[in-house]
């Protein structure tokens with residue numbers, strides 16, 4: 001077993017998943033302002049250290065994705081953020097893309113940037129304690145999109161990123177996110193997500209990436225959020241499994257879904273069914289941002305000094321996601 005494969009498995013095995021707390025300062029400011037909290041470096045740190053020192057970190061969270069500001073911060077009780085995460089047994093990770101820009105010659109689509117100087121930044125993050133990384137490519141669905149140009153160029157960037165990350169002895173999370181925005185059917189989402197993922201693996205293989213040392217972070221197969229034709233949770237799980245079975249090489253150790261705008265309960269329910277119906281050899285778990293933090297953020301915003309109430313809320317959500325990652329979640333446990 002390679003070192004990278006061991007790290008990947010440590011992050012996603014035994015019902016553990018990933019806490020995606022890597023919102024950029026711009027995104028975090030939107031989230032904090034939505035609950036009337038000022039977006040200062042101190043407040044961003046306080047919310048995150050409150051989550052990272054929760055009891056559930058030890059049992060349910062295998063890795064935490066950080067943003068550049070956070071990985072460089074020291075907690076209010078004097079530990080560095082990567083040390084705080086490692087002390088719970090979880091692995092610190094870091095978002096290394098620098099965000100999206102409009103794609104030249106297809107300006108309604110996006111291309112993710114951040115390859116220039118990446119090798120040097122990776123060395124710095126490794127020294128700070130990171131052992132895995134994230135890069136998100138983003139795709140929209142419409143009659144014309146995602147274009148071949150967007151599918152090819154984002155896959156190329158994801159592959160170049162992954163090769164550099166493995167060279168730096170870290171595990172790349174490969175995140176091609178096909179957005180849920182639009183009126184499209186779930187079958188269109190299935191077709192387009194499959195095209196996107198297949199192209200990513202073509203490029204990863206071309207760039208000689210060790211597939212046993214990555215984690216794939218895809219969207220689930222959903223109807224567009226404006227579609228009148230919403231499908232059942234059971235159908236979501238079946239179509240998601242069909243997509244991954246047909247487009248992901250078997251060497252990949254596991255898949256950690258993004259929540260992508262689903263509610264906490266929907267994201268949990270769907271992951272639970274995916275695991276109950278899992279007819280693949282892949283571990284299927286969560287790498288949620290909003291679906292792990294939304295309720296905790298709401299509670300925290302009522303009194304940012306009430307650490308206990310925030311942690312209780314987060315502990316429950318993390319436990320529910322972990323149960324779902326094992327196909328053991330139920331409505332009764334949710335509401336207990």
Ligand code: 13P
Pocket residue numbers: 020136175258259260261287288289290291
């Ligand atoms: P969401 O779960 O909120 O979609 O965030 C996951 C993530 O990391 C997006 O890049």
